[in-house]
Amino acid sequence: MRKGRRTRPQSHNDWGGDYPIVVDNLTKRFGDFTAVDHVSFKVRRGEVFGWLGPNGAGKTTAIRMLLGLLKHTEGTCRVLGYDPATEAKAMQAHVGYMSQLFTLYNGLTARENIRFYGRAYGLSRKKLKTRQAEIIEMAGLVGRENELTRNLSGGWKQRLALGCAIVHEPKVLFLDEPTAGVDPISRRDFWGLIYAMAKKGVTILVTTHYMDEAELCQRVGFISEGRLVAIDTPDQLKVSQMRGQVLEINTPDPDHAVRVLRAAYSSGSLVYDEVALYGAQIHIVVPDAEASKQPIVDLLESEGARVDGITWIAPTLEDVFISSVRPRGD
Numbered sequence: 001m002r003k004g005r006r007t008r009p010q011s012h013n014d015w016g017g018d019y020p021i022v023v024d025n026l027t028k029r030f031g032d033f034t035a036v037d038h039v040s041f042k043v044r045r046g047e048v049f050g051w052l053g054p055n056g057a058g059k060t061t062a063i064r065m066l067l068g069l070l071k072h073t074e075g076t077c078r079v080l081g082y083d084p085a086t087e088a089k090a091m092q093a094h095v096g097y098m099s100q101l102f103t104l105y106n107g108l109t110a111r112e113n114i115r116f117y118g119r120a121y122g123l124s125r126k127k128l129k130t131r132q133a134e135i136i137e138m139a140g141l142v143g144r145e146n147e148l149t150r151n152l153s154g155g156w157k158q159r160l161a162l163g164c165a166i167v168h169e170p171k172v173l174f175l176d177e178p179t180a181g182v183d184p185i186s187r188r189d190f191w192g193l194i195y196a197m198a199k200k201g202v203t204i205l206v207t208t209h210y211m212d213e214a215e216l217c218q219r220v221g222f223i224s225e226g227r228l229v230a231i232d233t234p235d236q237l238k239v240s241q242m243r244g245q246v247l248e249i250n251t252p253d254p255d256h257a258v259r260v261l262r263a264a265y266s267s268g269s270l271v272y273d274e275v276a277l278y279g280a281q282i283h284i285v286v287p288d289a290e291a292s293k294q295p296i297v298d299l300l301e302s303e304g305a306r307v308d309g310i311t312w313i314a315p316t317l318e319d320v321f322i323s324s325v326r327p328r329g330d
Helices: 057-065 086-093 111-121 125-136 155-166 184-199 234-240 254-267 289-302 317-325
Strands: 021-030 032-041 048-050 072-080 095-099 172-175 203-207 219-224 227-232 245-250 275-279 281-286 309-313
Touching: 021 057, 032 219, 048 057, 048 155, 057 072, 057 086, 057 172, 057 203, 072 184, 072 309, 086 245, 095 219, 111 125, 111 155, 125 155, 155 184, 184 203, 203 227, 219 234, 219 289, 227 234, 227 317, 234 309, 245 289, 254 275, 254 281, 254 289, 281 289, 281 317, 289 309
Parallel strands: 032 227, 048 203, 048 219, 095 172, 172 203
Antiparallel strands: 021 032, 021 072, 219 227, 245 281, 245 309, 275 281
């Protein structure tokens, strides 16, 4: 071995230790704008970690730094023991990435897309042949492997894109809103594939706007205005991060009822933290659910909004998310 040359561990268990992703005070500034502000967290081996935040919160910027596509301003991060800022090329041989854009070549067949990515990752002819067959089966494309990608449905494209992202069998996988615009059945099937990989020890960081998907993550981090505001399991977040208690209101005209509630808040006649539509119901977050029930009913009915039911419920993860990302004092 050449003197002074750095060596990398060969054992699967040595890649990044128990935490393949380690972020410490990671910061990215663009001029006077801070996109990611001193964020710190770790992701365990084989964990499915959810990364949630409003548009512009800094989710994708953080992922780009972890991939070595963007230099950080302050702090440090390690992926599989590598520093993405200085060792991106070596690291990327062991990392997969899939975005919501499904970076596939529509003029190629499914098989040709897999072959292209396999060659890009330097797979041998023998290994690529094996992986190609495995990915076609995983994606449910048996019999369609020679069809042009542009002719595939959204769900098949999604699974094919995932297959291309993992053709080299990465140890860490970044998924940036991979199910955006995909039908619910395809989303469910996709999450089955995610957990199958996690059971094999792949560490997965996924961003999503779907709260039902966030519930499937083993841990979730909420980022808002570049800052990590909460991190824990979905169940623990519901206990530790919820400001106030949630009342669910059933009314035949929820849009009108929400307008009444917001007008009352603006006038100072009703105090609450948040009000939002959840399907046909209204969720309103109040300091004291029992004390707030009757005043809310009286207010709505006085404004012609009939109330068919009002119930104190456990918060959903979406309730907690909204509560967490809103600036304190709002």
